[in-house]
Amino acid sequence: MKGEKRIGILTSGGDCAGLNAVIRAVVHRATLTYGWQVIGIKEGTMGLLSRPVQYEVLDLDMVGSSMMRQGGTILGTTNRGNPFAFPMSDGTVKDRSAEIAGGYREMGLDALIGIGGDGSFAILRKLAQQCGMNLVGVPKTIDNDLGLTEVSVGYDTAVAVATEALDRLQPTAASHARVMVLEVMGRDAGHIALAAGIAGGADVILIPEIPFQMDRIADKIRQVRNQGRNFALVVVSEAVKTSEGKEIQKEYQGGEKRFGGIGNYIGEQIAAATGAETRVTVLGHVQRGSMPSPRDRLIASAFGVHAVDLIAEGKFDRMVAWSNREVIDVSIEDAIARYQAVELDGALVKTARGLGICLGD
Amino acid sequence: MKGEKRIGILTSGGDCAGLNAVIRAVVHRATLTYGWQVIGIKEGTMGLLSRPVQYEVLDLDMVGSSMMRQGGTILGTTNRGNPFAFPMSDGTVKDRSAEIAGGYREMGLDALIGIGGDGSFAILRKLAQQCGMNLVGVPKTIDNDLGLTEVSVGYDTAVAVATEALDRLQPTAASHARVMVLEVMGRDAGHIALAAGIAGGADVILIPEIPFQMDRIADKIRQVRNQGRNFALVVVSEAVKTSEGKEIQKEYQGGEKRFGGIGNYIGEQIAAATGAETRVTVLGHVQRGSMPSPRDRLIASAFGVHAVDLIAEGKFDRMVAWSNREVIDVSIEDAIARYQAVELDGALVKTARGLGICLGD
């Protein structure tokens, strides 16, 4: 029954590497296997909310092999605009969910593939339930904190970029006998910091899940020095907290500064506590925009194909997931509920401790 | 009970990216957590077979953070020399297993960590059983064909190098309207070709698990051309077979040539069948020697830590393995038995077909 369906696809929340590979796979599977039409909705749910609906018909000509290499998302995305409490230009907030449902119907969509993280899925799911949209989710987040999937799109690339930064900081640290601090992303979960720190040979890794004590960090740096090594590498997740529960980023930036932050703070503290010459790098959005790693492209492609198959089978309210070399699907509700912070007795933490890395505690 | 043990470590079989990260992790865990001494055996079992035994005491000073970035193995390795049928210089073969057991005892080793693939494990396990060695295995193989682990050390990097080659072939293929053939490694299993082919946007992927018909390949290339695209990308695993069971490599090279092979053959056949301008790249050992990917370093580090822990717990004849973000351990015997070729109904094959890629059948 080719040609019957028209499916929408949108990317939601912070962008990352691999989104375009999902889109490309969806277009291939839907077009080649089922003969469906794919509608790319612009800027997340904003595209469905706009009138006319902002979209692009996606066909095979538009999704060539070079698209695999492109970071970001050709559809655009947004962090603004919870449609249930949309910030209006007059300063009020308004429930605009019905407008999105209207956009979905106006476009004649049979189903919608949402590529997002837990925040996006919570909103999309509520929309789907209230408005009768057929939703399939594809997990993406550089933080890798979504439950029920081994990995989400974008994480592998973010870790690669952060690791590469450590690779580059080590030689100059050693040449100048310095402590190098690298601030990486990770709003609530420390997976990037932990994985990159291990892979990049860090001495100290600070993550949100483990409140840190500056004493321990200073001890580690002195210990490294006493063992005859003249440099140290420190990785800091952007949202770390002290053991007294202070969220550094807020404290340090106060009300005045929008940029800069935790990396600089930690660098200053280390310099003060140890007397070590210290330098700071704030990687920022290079972690999001990099060319997708092969693994991210592969997982994204597998996810895209399976997401279309779920629509073909009429299985909605499901999220595709990666498990032991295979693609499976799970309940979106369960995936959101099982938030996946760094497990304190998991392989990454155990490995870090086994390598003698200081985790701040 | 620190200081009690002396453990050996060796790398066996073809080298790959990440071996040094395993060694580094073993030295850290054994030294820092248990206070043991680590003996690096040179050139696989050859080091134990030599008299005096060829080895190096490995301490923390030798395994700095820059070691994470080094491809290959600081211990050396070898593909020669099954000790049960060792090729002697006079042309005979000899069982030299007892000499290896002697080396193990002479060094006063309490256990041996062997980093290898299925071939190496079969030999090491037989040695361990006959000679009373306490063996723990760490899986490495760019082919990723070991069972009971999601992934082996070296695979992620090999896929990355092969994918990058496709990234580079696509623009020149498009500029000149050419078919580009890329020959990648994979003696028995097509995982590298399949993963890299998907990630790199290939049109045709040939793997040993699926005997190919040149007709189908030519059809695909003509189809691509008819759809208005002027180029095509073809990935070929080195050990592919035709649907009549011909192993191309042997046929093509005959008795005369030691180098070159399947990629060139396929390129010639495609040119003849389609009239397309065709070019061939034979990647060779750049797939083995590249700087380890972050994921390979992470898995290698986790494996190294866990391997030492197994010794501490007295669990021998076990191989560490990766499963759903965690390190587990499995029976070496079972891991070898469950050879992991590309599954024809697995995620990779399904994804490739979903993307419209021709697999030669």
Add this chain to the structure above:
Amino acid sequence: MKGEKRIGILTSGGDCAGLNAVIRAVVHRATLTYGWQVIGIKEGTMGLLSRPVQYEVLDLDMVGSSMMRQGGTILGTTNRGNPFAFPMSDGTVKDRSAEIAGGYREMGLDALIGIGGDGSFAILRKLAQQCGMNLVGVPKTIDNDLGLTEVSVGYDTAVAVATEALDRLQPTAASHARVMVLEVMGRDAGHIALAAGIAGGADVILIPEIPFQMDRIADKIRQVRNQGRNFALVVVSEAVKTSEGKEIQKEYQGGEKRFGGIGNYIGEQIAAATGAETRVTVLGHVQRGSMPSPRDRLIASAFGVHAVDLIAEGKFDRMVAWSNREVIDVSIEDAIARYQAVELDGALVKTARGLGICLGD
């Protein structure tokens, strides 16, 4: 006097990295500074030869910042088709130069920017003179053999890709005690092999300018081994000759084989002469299609801007060139005449010999 001119641009001969950066710069300069229109001619002179002329109007929207990263050429190119002796489908050759001149006039072009190497320039210049076209040349060639410019577009990237291959071969060579042979491009000039060989730490570099003796190569490999190093790296330019003047590629491939070649031959010879375990990599077109290096993008951009300025100044029959951090322009005729092979007493050869590298002589 904005808006007066209409200029054509085409890419000719083998593609390389940086062509799109030239095109992008030409469009920016012509549009923003002079208000001219830029016509992109498809597939080199073939586009002007076709009826209707094959072209695309290039405006700023089409040349975004991501174009900097794209290898190849958005205009396509061709190695076929000398228009003065064009191979017709009936097997005859025909002078079709007047048709190209016709295309130029039909399009109403005021000038033509040709991006090419010496072969392309010879043809384009003859066309320009016979047919009254206003020609400006931009030098591109991975071989870097054009005279009167320090560097041509595409060379820096090709060297980078070849060097990276050596970086990857070294660790696996050392792990397995092997000789690794890398075949790189360079039809007449050995610049790529020499630069990459030096940068990648090669022991032997063979270039067309220095006929080689296998004895010397074998001596070098034995010498390396005697000094206690267990591996060696050999770089071979595709067009090397023996000291007896044999062109290996033709000899070796005979009439039967279209692919494979000199690298395999050299590998076999080395294995036979030294008994060393030897492996071969044939890099092929990954040297052309890679993402442009920053230097290639910079030079390409500077060339593009200056080429448009030459048209504004009415200076034709000129080629832009790089000299001591500046862009200059030179006579195309002189640039072709001063073919720039590797100078045997130049910095590269002197450096190679200073590092103890064997050049085959």
Add this chain to the structure above:
Amino acid sequence: MKGEKRIGILTSGGDCAGLNAVIRAVVHRATLTYGWQVIGIKEGTMGLLSRPVQYEVLDLDMVGSSMMRQGGTILGTTNRGNPFAFPMSDGTVKDRSAEIAGGYREMGLDALIGIGGDGSFAILRKLAQQCGMNLVGVPKTIDNDLGLTEVSVGYDTAVAVATEALDRLQPTAASHARVMVLEVMGRDAGHIALAAGIAGGADVILIPEIPFQMDRIADKIRQVRNQGRNFALVVVSEAVKTSEGKEIQKEYQGGEKRFGGIGNYIGEQIAAATGAETRVTVLGHVQRGSMPSPRDRLIASAFGVHAVDLIAEGKFDRMVAWSNREVIDVSIEDAIARYQAVELDGALVKTARGLGICLGD
């Protein structure tokens, strides 16, 4: 007359990529061609100042091909310690130049190769003249601001790292409709910012040589938006000044902050002036510590070989330099005197303006 000489080598000032390639080349040339001994002095002039002198005898075994890939310097370096006004631990300064001359004599050195920038050369030259040391200089500086050489060691790699950061910021900028600010190094000269900005497709590039007006920047960003592009890329050199002569870095950081700086300031200003969502990346020392680019390795190798030859010819007080594909040598005095800021009518500035890039004026 082999074996006659003993030459010292040291790296001075901020480290960069390619220093080890210089050292490697010096050891090869001195050892293989002249049979001299090479003494590696530790941590710049600090090694000669210490008693005993801190050094390492450098032989061929220590400078393998993998050294080409190592960032930093195996000899260590320092930014501290002008020996003519050395900061003592009691807070006083002291002329310790005689101690360095003593170290030079104590080691029995015939000549000293100093790898440094203009600051280091000024000191080394004064030392050489006062104390009778035979000095040869090798230029290195990521800022590329040394006169009389087309390029210094380390610049090419720094530009590559900064360009790559722009490559990564562009897709995420476009996906989120953001302005991305990238702060790069460049204390007095804007070469890195300018070259990387051009190569990375920046819209605005701010360099110390051109005081900027925020109005112009805001105009450019609005103009880009009006043309229908939703993002912009801004590169800022760390030492830019406003058109009123304010040095932002000092102003912004005040007395309180050691880290963070100009990038954050510019980001805040742009956000305030345009309302654009803005994000900032501070690359920091990843620009110094990266793996050397092939070009840096090549130039470094050529410099190292030529520096040794200068000693053999008894030509002292000379600096090796790169000019039109060749290595030459120039007077150190002249090289320092001809400080090479970005030329306002040079190729880079002209290219940037030709591409429509806003330079802040």
